[in-house]
Amino acid sequence: MGLTVDTINQRVRNAEYAVRGELAVKSEEYRARLAKGDKSLPFDQVISANIGNPQQLDQKPLTFFRQVLSILENPLLLEKEDVLINGLGYQTDVIARAKKLLASVGSVGAYSASNGVPVIKESVAKFIEERDGFPADPAHIYLSTGASSGVNTLLNVICASKQTGIMIPIPQYPLYTASLALLDATPVPYYLDEAKNWGTDLDTIRKSYEKGKADGLDVRCVVIINPGNPTGSSLPEADIRAVIDFANEKDLLVMADEVYQTNVFVGKFHSFKSVLRRMQQESPGKYDKVQLASLHSVSKGMVGECGHRGGYFELVGLDPEVEANVYKFVSIMLCAPVVGQCMVELMVNPPRAGEPSFALYDKEYKGIFDGLQERATALHKAFSEMEGVSCAQPQGSMYLFPTITLSQKAVDAAKADGRKADEFYAMELLKATGICVIPGSGFGQVEGTLHFRTTFLAPGTEWVGSIVKFHKEFMDKYR
């Protein structure tokens, strides 16, 4: 008898990843039934609010980006420049960018260097420099297969054993707990402060660290997701300073997951790199040994190109021998998808004012931003009017993470159904409306509280009305 679930790698068996778990699978079954003409369901479409997948829903690709990629895929088009321009309406900067990329990439069908196409790493460095006002070095930039593979690479290098402790926010994006389960390292959870728009609280972080140390762990890294997933928060600079200061005190590597950096509705985005550089400037010598990894991706923001699996991470202050092992790790998987790497180039180096494609790019970009903000506001408003629901103001990312308070009768019904109360609520919502959200237990939440995460990517307001209606009926049923 061959492999069984009892003999396989138990770390895989124990890993959990709710974003694509039972609810997601069920929602795909519904989608398939609807596509086959099934009329027996109480809804006529499935809305995947469980996953930040903009182009599955309403978000359109940015035209300039896709025009350039169409040429990279078929460079023979460059033999007919007049047709591109006069027949297809391609601007000259589309063609120029495609030529520039092809000159350095060669064919997008060839492997690149393991850490990415050199010219694209240079563009990323310039982008970081413009964003932060401090220089960046392409030698420490690694292009990755989305940010997820960057996280995977870094955790593989950092996690030495079960005794390795990695501080993660709760609630968190479950990639972190899943990866730590696979690597058999130990999460050291610290709670975010729902009362302060899901910000970080230094006392909480410190207590969590002390507990990890008391448990015998070698705590060596603190993960921050900013803007927050699943929380929708956007950290003020003071929170970031406090985390860096604490990491400096305890020799922790800071892993800053900043994939939602352009999805910011309130205040502005502060990168960990820029705050670190300012702190280093203000207190010469004090923060010199801080180690930072910051991650970004083409999947989110107004780009929203998840399917292209492009991303990068920048390393600051790492020991060169450690970095050599990061390089070796990425080389085993050969390289990130080259078209995805080119998408990174376009994200970090979009059309500038005065260039032929700028007007359209700017209009599309702002249109997407405004649409997201409007929907976030509308959804937040609906939540604030629902009985037993409270929700922090939408500050950033693509999610809202409302608290729900359910009656004992609902909790008992969930138990009878063999589910946690928030899982039960989310499953009932899916069955009644076709809307798929993820229960808070998939991300972690304070014991005794209940939440769910929903994106606000779906177009229109009808689905928001469906949630309101379902919620009222659910509350009435279990009153």
Place this chain on the structure above:
Amino acid sequence: MGLTVDTINQRVRNAEYAVRGELAVKSEEYRARLAKGDKSLPFDQVISANIGNPQQLDQKPLTFFRQVLSILENPLLLEKEDVLINGLGYQTDVIARAKKLLASVGSVGAYSASNGVPVIKESVAKFIEERDGFPADPAHIYLSTGASSGVNTLLNVICASKQTGIMIPIPQYPLYTASLALLDATPVPYYLDEAKNWGTDLDTIRKSYEKGKADGLDVRCVVIINPGNPTGSSLPEADIRAVIDFANEKDLLVMADEVYQTNVFVGKFHSFKSVLRRMQQESPGKYDKVQLASLHSVSKGMVGECGHRGGYFELVGLDPEVEANVYKFVSIMLCAPVVGQCMVELMVNPPRAGEPSFALYDKEYKGIFDGLQERATALHKAFSEMEGVSCAQPQGSMYLFPTITLSQKAVDAAKADGRKADEFYAMELLKATGICVIPGSGFGQVEGTLHFRTTFLAPGTEWVGSIVKFHKEFMDKYR
């Protein structure tokens, strides 16, 4: 003090991956120097014969494939079908295919299902069915980020502990030893038979298995690479039958790395799946519980689209609960690049005779095949005329793996240089000619023998002449 090479994950530190190791890094330095106009080197180009990266060298993309992808990247082109057809010469089947894919994929910028786009998995199943003459089930097909990520997924699920033994061929593609090092599982090496064109030898496999068991290992998988990397072999059906029979006897999962299945110059390719199905037909009941994973990729063959990172694996006979864990593992990394998935669709479902794009596709495909065969033959001929070199006949894949016999004086010079003899030879070759090959020690070889792996992808014959000239001078110098 933060992370150091002594405190990081020592499994990463201990992993070795020669394909992108010291020689590859040195060759890229030379390339950069040449690009900057450095005239001090004794060669004027670097030839990366270290890595099977067809489009970095001479191989052109297949036109039909790239035309379809250009539309997938920019679907707005479909609004100007007349321009595509009359202005750009796109055939109607290009447009029809793009429409079909877009209808099922949606945007290539959206995440797909974790295990791949359903319609593409169906195309893969049809391809396997046509190739093998036996049905395939899309439910057991997983689209992956090249074959490497498929290997990574499978080994993650299979390897439970240090006691897990995985049988790997020696010489092997170093992804296997590197992945096992990362997972802290134990390779159980079995030698291929150089005297029989690097075929598998059942007695050797059996002895290796027995040794693994005697060492206390739970041997649970046997890896076969066919056609061979680095060996250039192509297994006869009898070898495959013997392996399946043995795997059946010992309850081993067979992992068949078949990424070079169209790079076959002698005889024909026999897939493990087809041979297994025939054995099951011939001996009803006897082979019912054989577990097989077979992997394929868009990176090799006449497609040669490494940079697109597309691939798939098919699972046969696995326990459903085990397969659920394979699914969970792939879901954590979200999905394979969607454009790479579309490349898989094109590879498994190319233009057929009678369709408008067929003539060009067929001409391009055969041209690439013939070119590879010619270069393999020319390189093999050169090797057979070189002193102290012997090389198996090129049967398949993209590599030759000649044996070299070096003098004691050369071995001493290598030792003085701090290198193994084959590493020294390869480094001297690179320094003298700009040609980068990989020493046999990067793949494993019988103790006391020396080899190197070279691709035969580079165009022209001049570089072959450079190897011949270098070799003669090297042999003369250390006579």
